[in-house]
Amino acid sequence: MLTRLIRALLIIFLTLAVPVLLVLISTRLLINDSYLSIEYHKADFPPDAYGFTLDDRLMYAPYALHYMLNDADIQYLGDLKFPDGKPFYNERELQHMADVKRVTQAAYNVVFPVLLLLFAGAIVMLLSSADRRVTLRQGLFGGGLLTIALIALLAIGVLVNWDTFFTQFHELFFSNGSWQFYYSDSLIRLYPVRFWQDAALTIGGLTIGGALILMAGSWLWARRVR
Numbered sequence: 001m002l003t004r005l006i007r008a009l010l011i012i013f014l015t016l017a018v019p020v021l022l023v024l025i026s027t028r029l030l031i032n033d034s035y036l037s038i039e040y041h042k043a044d045f046p047p048d049a050y051g052f053t054l055d056d057r058l059m060y061a062p063y064a065l066h067y068m069l070n071d072a073d074i075q076y077l078g079d080l081k082f083p084d085g086k087p088f089y090n091e092r093e094l095q096h097m098a099d100v101k102r103v104t105q106a107a108y109n110v111v112f113p114v115l116l117l118l119f120a121g122a123i124v125m126l127l128s129s130a131d132r133r134v135t136l137r138q139g140l141f142g143g144g145l146l147t148i149a150l151i152a153l154l155a156i157g158v159l160v161n162w163d164t165f166f167t168q169f170h171e172l173f174f175s176n177g178s179w180q181f182y183y184s185d186s187l188i189r190l191y192p193v194r195f196w197q198d199a200a201l202t203i204g205g206l207t208i209g210g211a212l213i214l215m216a217g218s219w220l221w222a223r224r225v226r
Contacts, residue, residue, distance in 0.1 A: 002132060007135050014140060026204075026207045027203050030203060035199075037058060040061075046194050050189055067101060068101050068105075069105075074101075099173075130225070137218045140217070144215035147208070147211035148208055158204075
């Protein structure tokens with residue numbers, strides 16, 4: 001038997017862990033060349049005012065995604081050149097991408113595996129008896145519910161005031177002003193505002209989908225054991 005305190009702590013942990021894990025999983029699903037291709041091939045995706053063609057975007061954009069996940073240093077992007085030999089990214093862009101890599105790798109090499117291990121451990125422990133399985137179902141259902149509530153709030157922020165949402169998100173993870181660029185910079189030309197709006201909504205949709213699956217599974221599981 002679990003004490004009331006331990007039961008409450010486990011429910012709180014599961015409830016809080018679910019949104020983090022679902023967001024990280026949903027975000028990781030988008031960090032790939034296929035998602036870039038889907039975005040760029042949309043009929044209403046904005047063209048580059050400075051001359052990048054679809055083929056240019058498809059050729060250059062994957063480098064930034066690969067850099068976020070590989071073990072290379074910033075020269076992986078620093079060595080990238082335009083056909084005329086000019087650097088593809090300026091120093092400000094390179095510094096930002098180095099910051100992005102630190103945040104990304106901390107999320108997926110530290111936070112995600114540690115949290116997933118603890119989450120899996122809690123599940124294994126709670127599967128050991130009928131009484132504990134009640135706690136597990138409550139935690140998973142609560143996590144799904146919290147996830148939907150948080151994503152709904154974020155969606156309102158995205159739809160009502162994208163600029164504020166985008167600014168606050170970057171200021172949370174990056175030093176002030178280090179993520180701001182000119183429209184003529186390569187990062188903005190490859191990843192315009194529309195790209196980030198679509199990505200945010202897609203991540204939100206995938207996360208809500210995962211939350212609904214958890215909630216439905218927990219509810220059906222509870223019904224079966226009654």
